[in-house]
Amino acid sequence: MITYLNLYHLKYFAQAVELGSISRAAEKNLVTHPAISRAVSSLERHLGVELMEHQKKSFKVTEAGFLVAKQARLLLAAASYFNSSSLTSPSEESITLCIGISKTLSEIYLNTLLKDIKSKFPKAKAQVRFGTTAEIIEAVAKNTIDLGITIGSQNLPTLKQSVIKTEKFMLVESAKAGQDREEIKAKSFILTEPRYETALLRKAYQKQFAQALPVLFEISSWEVIGQLVQQGLGVGLLPDISIKHWNKNSYRILKPAWFSSEYEVYIHHSKASIQNPVRQYVLHALVTKV
Incomplete structure (x- = not known):
């Protein structure tokens, strides 16, 4: 039959080592001197090592005793968190x-x-x-x-x-802008800070027109970009989800064959x-x- 170390015995021994006295450990735990001595003897039998040099009027801890006391303190610290409150679900x-x-x-x-x-x-x-x-x-x-x-x-x-x-990014401009629907090459763009989709647009534009994408503003907010687009200040690269509640007559989606970008x-x-x-x-x- 497997037996386990008694936590109280470990506690008594660790405190005796810490206080340098069995009597002080007994006083601290409100038990008798013999109770501490019996706890130490029980640990020695269980571990098969001497934890103290058993001499009258002498308290000398062996090397093994110091190691056991150190491990006991760690075990007792862990055990202090293992209580009924830690086992219940939060209210x-x-x-x-x-x-x-x-x-x-x-x-x-x-x-x-x-x-x-x-x-x-x-x-x-x-x-x-x-x-x-x-x-x-x-x-x-x-x-x-x-x-x-x-x-x-x-x-x-x-x-x-x-x-x-999974959805798509859209190139969006105000319905008021470019009533003559000039070519996309003539338009200015409003983008967020560098991201995957903005890099993809820049690369596709460069390949299509052999020139850099004309970026009017870089703004790290799709909401602000949307506001500027609706004011007619440029073409915004926006997630389609951001224009879901816009007035359908207030904007126009540009769909160049050379650019497409999904997002997740x-x-x-x-x-x-x-x-x-x-x-x-x-x-x-x-x-x-x-």
Whole structure:
């Protein structure tokens, strides 16, 4: 039959070594001197080594004893976290889910998502952080948010990323601009900071016209680009999802044969096991819709 070390015996011995006295260890634990001595003897029998030099009026710890005391302290520290509270599921009142998302995607996903969370977990709390793809992924990696929903992705070893939708980028201009519908070569463009799709457009334009793409502005916000496009300031490269709620008479989509670019909507979360039922619900709800 397998027997295991008694944690109280380990505690008594480790404290005796720390305090340099069996009597002091007995006082600290409100037990008798013989109780500590019996605990040490029990450990010695179990481990098959002498932990102390057993001499009257002498407290000398052997080399093996010091090693056991060191390991005992580590074991006791770990055991202090293993209690009933660590085994129970968090109450719904204590659950908070922090979501990172771009404002572009929030128009499509956020309203429905928050309503679902409120319906399934009425006492849980949801927090929303807006940012760029890079900012959101970094926040998930640092565990400052629980889930990130982005257009595009970055491969990080600590994160799991799932595609939840595939759509297209569009070249969009105001319906007021270029009433004569001049050739695309004569137009100026408004892009985000360098990304895969912007690099693809620049390369395709260079190949088609043997000149660099005329970029009027670089702005790290599809929402702002959309506003400038609607004011007639240039052609914007925008995810189709961002123009879903525009007045259909307010814009025109350009479809040059030489350019096409798809994008993927990703949901990001840590690979680490996290006890958060709201997070698990959202992951399942979004990923299974693919």
